[in-house]
Amino acid sequence: MSSAFSSPSLNNHPGLDEWVSVGEDGRIAIHTGKVDIGQRISTALAIIAAEELDVDMSRIDVIRTVTGEAPDEGVTSGSNSMMESGSAVRLASATARRHLLARAADHLEVDVDALDINDGLIQSRDTNRSVTYEELQGGKPFDIDVDPDVDTKPPGDHSLVGRHIAPLGLSEIVAGKYTYLQDMKMPGMLHARVVRPPHYHARLRGMDDAVAQRLRDNGIRIVRDGSYLAVAGADEYAVTRAAERLFAACDWDMADGIAQADLYDAITGNKRISLPVENDGVPQDKPVPPLEDEPEGAVHTLSARFDKPYHAHGSIGPSAGAALWEKDGLQVWSHSQGIYFLRSAIAEAFALDEDKVRIEHVPGAGCYGHNGADDAGFDAALIARALPGTPILLKWTREEEHSWAPYATAMSLKLQASLDADGKVMAWSHESYGDTFMMRPRSGPNMAGAARLLSSRFLENPPPKFVAGPTIARHVGLHRNLDPLYTFPNKRLVKNLVRDLPLRTSALRTLGAFANVFALESFMDELAETAGIDPFTFRLNHLEDPRGREVLETLARQVDLTADDGRGRGIGFAQYKNLKAYAAVYVELEINDAAEIVLHRALLVGDAGEIVDRDGLTAQFDGGFLQAASWAIHEQVTWDRDGITSRDWEGYPILGFDNVPEIDTVLIERPGVAFLGAGEAVSGPTGAAIGNAIYNATGLRLRRMPFTPDAIRAAALEV
Secondary structure, three states, X not given: OEOOOOOOHHHHXXXXXXXXXXXXXXXXXXXXXXXXXXXXXXXXXXXHHHHHHOXXXXXXXXXXXXXXXXXXOOOOOOOXXXXXXXXXXXXXXXXHHHHHHHHHHXXXXXXXXXXXXXXXXXXXXXXXXEEEHHHHHOOOOOOOEOOOOXXXXXHHHOOOOOOOOOXXXXXXXXXXXXXXXXXOOOOOOEEEEEOOOOOOOOEEEEEOHHHHHHHHHOOOEXXXXXXXXXXXXXXXXXXXXXXXXXXXXXXXXXXXXXXXXXXXXXXXXXXXXXXEEEOOOEEXXXXXXXXXXXXXXXXXXXXXXXXXXXXXXXXXXXXXXXXEEEOOEEEEEEOOOOXXXXXXXXXXXXXXXXXXXXXXXXXXXXXXXXXXXXXXXXXXXXXHHHOOOOOEEXXXXXXXXXXXXXXXXOEEEEEEEEEOOOOOEEEEEEEEEEOOOOOOOOOOHHHHHHHOOHHHHHOXXXXXXXXXXXXXXOOOHHHOOOOOOOOOOOXXXXXXXXXXXXXXXXXXXXXXXXXXXXXXXXXXHHHHHHHOOOHHHHHHOOOOOXXXXXXXXXXXXXXXXXXXXXXXXXXXXXXXHHOOOEEEEEEEEEEOOOOOEEEEXXXXXXXXXXXOOHHHHHHHHHHHHHHHHHHHHOOOOXXXXXXXXXXXXXXXXXXXXXXXXXXXXXXXXXXXXXXXXXXXXXXXXXXXXXXXHHHHXXXXXXXXOOXXXXXXXXXXXXX
C-alpha cells in the first residue's frame, strides 16, 4: 500500500544508512535521534522495523543515541517521537526491504514477484533457491536515500504492529541487571557532588580554608570557579559527607533572597508581553484586541479565573551525569532528552567546536520535560575540565532535584464566554498568563545556550543572562491548547509572557496545555450547566472534528454522569496541540470526611492513529492520567526568601499507591492511519475531569490547584 506516513526527520537525514544497517551476523541496527525515557519508543521502533523488514523482533537492535552518530531529531518531546522517528523508521525499513528484494532478484535470477521473505531469508517460489539479508547486505552500506513514497506493508498483513509485546529490556529490569547512568563505572572514576548555594541569588564570599584543607588531606578534590563549588573523590559516601561539611564551612552572600509577593497577583500584575493568538494557535505580533462587552442577543455571559502553581518534575531518581575531559575533546554521558542541543550548549560554554564534544544518551531518571538531566551533565563536564583525564560521575541529591531543576511555570487563566438562547457560544475569550516553558539549553546569540545551563550563572565569568522572548509558533509553550478544538465564533485568545516571576522555569510534560485545557474544560462544564445542557451534548454541539466526536461519543456510551450514589463524576476532552492524539477522560471520585479526594475509577478513551505498541500506548495514557491526577490533587512548589521549602517528598507530596483508581483505557483502532503522538494527550483532560467531578460531588467549583483538603474546606466555608 502507498504510505500514509511522512517524517520531517527525513528532510535532514534522507540517507537510508542513517536509519538502518544490516550486520554480517544478520542483526539489524535501527538508528534514531529520539531517546527512550520509559515511554517505550525503542520497543515501538523495533516493532515497526521488524514488521516492515519481515524479521523476528529479536534480530532488531535499537542503537543508543549518540551525537555525531545518530540522526539529529532535536528533542524527544512534544509527543513527536512516533510522528517523526516512527514514521522515518517505517519508511526507511520499507525502503530497505524493497532494495533487498531487488538485489535478491538479481542474485537469484528471478522476478521480484516470485520472492517471499521469512525472518530475513528471501526465497524464490519458482526455484526454491534462497539468500539471506546478511549475504546480500551484511556489513555494507545501502548508499541510497529513503523513498518517502515507498509502499509500506498493508495493515491486514501486520503480524506485530498492534499486538501485545513485552518492552525491550524488561527482563533485565525485572532481574535487576539493567544499567542506568547512575550505575556507571569506569577505571579511575571519581564521584562528585556540587555544593549548592542556599538559593538562586546567593553567592559564595569565601570558605573556611582549614576545613577545605582537611578535606584535601583526606583525598577530596575541591573544584571552585567563582561561586561554583564541587567536591570529588573515589569513595561516594565520603564525597557526600564532604559536600555537607564544605557547605557548612562556606560564607554565603544571601542578597535579597527569593521574592515572596503573592504569586498570583504577580502573574497577572507584573510586566508582561501580550500577544493575540490566531490561526489555530499562532501568536501574532500586533496589539491585543480589547475584551468586548456582551454581544447582542446573548442570554448569559460568564467569566472565571483559574490558577495553577509551579510544578516540579518529581523524578523518582535524581538526575546524574558523567564526563571525561581529554586532549582530543569532551565525552559526556547524559539522560537528557535533547543531547544534540546539550552538545551545542556545552560546546558554547567551553568555547569548543561541537565536534569536540560527544554526548551519549544513557537511561537515567525519566524526565518528561526539562528536568535536571542537562544541568547534571554540565556539572560533570565542569568538574571533568578541572580534573582532566579523570572520569567523573556526578549525582544530584533529592534536595537538588526538588530545588534546582527547572519547574513548570505557575499560570493564571482568565476566561469569558457568552451564550445565546439555544445554549451556543456566541463569543469566547481566553487569556493565559505565566513564565516561559522554553529554556532548554540550545546555542544562540550572546551565548544563549550556555546561559541556560544552571551552573554557568555561578561561574567567575558567567555568560550574559538569557531572557526568553515569546515563542511565535503554533501551540508552543504558554499558548499550547489555548486555541480550543471547538468551533466558537468571535474568539479572543491572548498569550501573556510574564516577567520577573520568582522561580526558574522550563518544559514539563504538556507545557501550557495542562492549565489551558483544565481551565477550558472546567469552563465548558460551567457553561453547560448554565445552558441546562448535559456536558457531553454541550461539547458535541460545538465540536465538528469527526475523530474528536467519535472519542467523546465512545466515552459517553460507557458512563452515566447522572448516577446518584454519593460519588462525583466529571469529564474532560482535548486533542493535544489540536494536532496529535485525542483524549476524553472520565473520573469517578468521592470526598471523604477529611476532605480528601478518593479516586475510584477512570475511563480514558484515545485516538492516536495506528496503534503500534498497544501496551506501550495504554501505558502512556495510564501514566499521563496518574501524573496529572497527582498535579491536580497534591503538587505545588513552595518557597520562602531563603530558598525552596518543598525539598523532599514530605514537602512536595505526590499521588500514592493508596489512591490509584481502577483505570480502563479504550483505544480507537485506526489501521493504516498516520501516527499521532500520545504521551501528553491525557493530562489536561484529567485535571478538568477531576475538577468537574469535585463540583459534581460537592457543588464546589475549585478553580485553583492543587485540590487539597485545605482548599476544599476553604471553598466550603465561602459558600
